[in-house]
Amino acid sequence: MNAMNPHQARLLARQHELMQRLGKIETDLDTTRNPDSEERATERENDEVLEELGLQGQMELKAIEAALKRVADGTYGTCVRCGGPISEERLTAVPHAALCRECMG
Numbered sequence: 194m195n196a197m198n199p200h201q202a203r204l205l206a207r208q209h210e211l212m213q214r215l216g217k218i219e220t221d222l223d224t225t226r227n228p229d230s231e232e233r234a235t236e237r238e239n240d241e242v243l244e245e246l247g248l249q250g251q252m253e254l255k256a257i258e259a260a261l262k263r264v265a266d267g268t269y270g271t272c273v274r275c276g277g278p279i280s281e282e283r284l285t286a287v288p289h290a291a292l293c294r295e296c297m298g
Contacts, residue, residue: 198264200260200264200269200270200284200285200288201261201264201269203288204257204260204261204264204288204289205261207253207257207288207289208254208257208258208261211250211253211254211257212254214246214250215247215250215251215254218243218244218246218247218250219247221243222240222243222244222247253289256289256291257288257289259289259291260288260289260290260291263291270284272291272292272293272296273291273292274292274293274296275293275295275296277293277295278293279292279293279294280293280294
């Protein structure tokens with residue numbers, strides 16, 4: 194069995210964290226609303242923020258899943274656009290990066 198590289202470990206940890214966070218967001222969105230109309234307006238605003246955080250989390254989760262597939266395929270660390278290497282610095286900052294710095298623009 195191959196040892197897990199540090200990037201893969203970080204990806205899996207972040208994936209787990211996001212899945213927990215998205216579950217909490219879903220639970221918060223499903224909770225019963227306050228009958229007070231002023232409170233409901235505030236709750237609706239909070240729901241919009243939660244929904245946006247949920248969408249961002251889902252997008253990051255998809256990027257992590259794609260990065261884990263690249264790890265499995267042996268292409269992790271290779272830019273999906275130009276085929277060049279993604280710098281270690283970039284992968285440390287953004288472990289699910291699919292593009293090198295040059296292709297990011």
